[in-house]
């Protein structure tokens with residue numbers, strides 16, 4: 001039985017000296033209007049729900065940094081707020097509060113949650129890439145794989161068809177989709193291949209920052225291993241920074257340099273992944289780690 005501690009861990013960034021690619025401070029997302037009771041940070045919620053007004057506090061005061069070439073893992077059980085957090089970072093959801101700085105946008109001077117929708121689209125199209133757990137959210141299932149990759153390039157302003165085809169083919173080769181299948185639509189592919197096409201699409205504009213939300217969930221073990229291997233290879237070859245969300249600590253252990261553990265919308269533990277694996281502090285993290293042994 002897990003006994004959650006409700007006090008969030010203060011975030012100290014003691015691991016890297018280089019400037020972050022992405023820096024998020026105090027991100028919260030609630031579903032519902034809130035009330036004076038749950039507006040108080042000391043309020044006792046029923047998991048993540050206000051007992052007075054029923055508002056869901058899906059993400060509570062989360063801060064994080066991602067450094068160049070680093071993979072940050074976010075792990076937590078179902079409902080802990082991982083996907084909502086990721087959706088806020090990728091502008092799929094508006095946070096209730098928070099500040100996000102992106103080094104490649106305005107030199108990190110602007111809070112990206114406050115900029116215009118057009119500027120947010122610019123950041124999504126040119127600086128960020130997203131791979132969703134459900135490939136139906138990231139791909140047009142009836143378009144060819146090559147067209148899917150071109151779509152992201154067009155959104156980023158690329159108009160040279162020859163360049164788009166060349167880049168699309170390069171990426172399909174990189175993610176090991178045979179080029180003879182480049183005109184096939186993703187609906188004709190297996191789950192693992194669909195995730196590879198999503199990854200190719202997300203990488204098409206050479207984004208410095210890639211978000212991966214439960215990308216191996218639902219795949220069988222051998223396919224999962226190949227996708228994980230591909231992610232590590234991309235980091236090695238391209239130096240792209242990543243935020244990887246998973247409920248599976250095994251996946252996070254394999255991929256992430258640093259890890260954040262979430263429970264009921266809060267960060268309950270964070271640190272170097274090896275450190276968390278060897279010496280988990282929170283009862284919930286201990287349970288996660290011991291379940292892997």
Ligand SMILES: Nc1ncnc2c1ncn2[C@@H]1O[C@H](COP(=O)(O)OP(=O)(O)OP(=O)(O)O)[C@@H](O)[C@H]1O
Nearest residue numbers: 031048056058077078079080081082083084085247
């Ligand atoms: N649109 C919504 N309206 C109300 N509550 C929501 C909404 N979206 C998410 N929630 C709630 O927010 C909380 C966090 O959900 P979220 O999907 O982010 O968790 P998760 O850790 O990603 O879980 P899973 O891995 O199952 O997707 C949950 O309590 C969920 O029920």
